Amino acid sequence: MRLYRDADHHIPALAAPPVLVAGHPSAPVTLTASNVPLRVVLLGTGDPLNHERAQASLAVQCLEGAEGAERETILIDTSRGTILLGQLHAAGIALARIRHVFISHRHFDHAGGLAPLLVALSALPAATVTVYAPPITMTALHDLLAMSIPGVEEWLGPRLCWRTLVPGQAVAAGRAIVTSFAVAHGMEYVGFRVDTGGVTLTVSADTRPCPALVKYAEGADLLIHEAYGLDTVVAEAHRFGHATAADAGRAACAAGVRRLVLTHVCSSLHANPTALVDEAKSVFAGPVTLARDLDVVDVRTALNARGR
Numbered sequence: 001m002r003l004y005r006d007a008d009h010h011i012p013a014l015a016a017p018p019v020l021v022a023g024h025p026s027a028p029v030t031l032t033a034s035n036v037p038l039r040v041v042l043l044g045t046g047d048p049l050n051h052e053r054a055q056a057s058l059a060v061q062c063l064e065g066a067e068g069a070e071r072e073t074i075l076i077d078t079s080r081g082t083i084l085l086g087q088l089h090a091a092g093i094a095l096a097r098i099r100h101v102f103i104s105h106r107h108f109d110h111a112g113g114l115a116p117l118l119v120a121l122s123a124l125p126a127a128t129v130t131v132y133a134p135p136i137t138m139t140a141l142h143d144l145l146a147m148s149i150p151g152v153e154e155w156l157g158p159r160l161c162w163r164t165l166v167p168g169q170a171v172a173a174g175r176a177i178v179t180s181f182a183v184a185h186g187m188e189y190v191g192f193r194v195d196t197g198g199v200t201l202t203v204s205a206d207t208r209p210c211p212a213l214v215k216y217a218e219g220a221d222l223l224i225h226e227a228y229g230l231d232t233v234v235a236e237a238h239r240f241g242h243a244t245a246a247d248a249g250r251a252a253c254a255a256g257v258r259r260l261v262l263t264h265v266c267s268s269l270h271a272n273p274t275a276l277v278d279e280a281k282s283v284f285a286g287p288v289t290l291a292r293d294l295d296v297v298d299v300r301t302a303l304n305a306r307g308r
């Protein structure tokens with residue numbers, strides 16, 4: 001496990017991100033978020049067939065105060081099968097702390113861990129969770145549960161809530177505000193912008209380059225972006241709805257983010273980690289890291305990181 005802190009890099013402060021306002025036409029609501037740092041735990045960083053890494057999932061925690069006592073956890077994607085449960089255990093994240101689960105799309109490497117997670121939560125009386133997904137994905141998730149573990153929704157009863165996402169609209173998830181946005185993966189698919197008022201994280205999940213990603217990553221403190229491979233396979237990557245390391249670097253540059261982390265990578269049989277980072281760095285001047293399973297990234301504003 002590696003721990004990165006902004007203070008290590010002396011990154012210049014950017015302007016505060018825009019205030020996000022929920023856009024529901026019938027009930028406009030201004031969402032306010034706490035200006036607190038975020039901790040990101042990269043639970044799974046491999047592509048669907050990567051046997052060396054867990055599949056896509058990350059945990060986001062709002063840290064309250066200097067000791068980071070607040071540990072209510074947001075999950076973005078659920079890896080596959082019971083791998084998620086193992087990664088949560090390895091990261092020291094208690095299941096009962098998971099209150100919000102966002103699903104980007106239906107592919108098994110992102111949604112396949114939901115059923116085991118809900119079964120595990122059903123055995124914990126204190127557990128309450130809300131699952132968020134765009135509409136077609138939401139229907140597919142209900143079908144997945146009906147096929148693989150019928151009855152689990154009743155086991156959780158009112159402790160399980162569902163909320164359909166509308167791309168571009170913000171939702172409050174504990175102390176954070178999460179805005180989903182449509183990206184380009186060949187099916188219904190959303191990325192996520194997580195904001196605490198002063199700290200911003202953007203997650204591309206799976207996508208070929210698209211303007212929406214740059215828009216919702218604008219000024220972010222951290223961009224977590226997939227990297228299918230190098231630009232030598234750019235045509236293949238785009239055909240399958242993915243991006244290269246250079247694409248990730250170009251998006252980071254265009255959006256003016258402070259830091260880029262590459263994830264969703266092929267096994268070492270097919271991808272050279274150093275080459276992926278070098279390619280992204282060739283087009284983005286900020287810090288670039290290739291994620292590893294269970295890496296922890298503390299995301300703070302430059303102001304907070306310097307303790308002012």
Ligand SMILES: [Zn+2]
Pocket residue numbers: 105107185206
């Ligand atoms: Zn996918």
Ligand SMILES: [Zn+2]
Pocket residue numbers: 047048056107109110206264
């Ligand atoms: Zn994927």
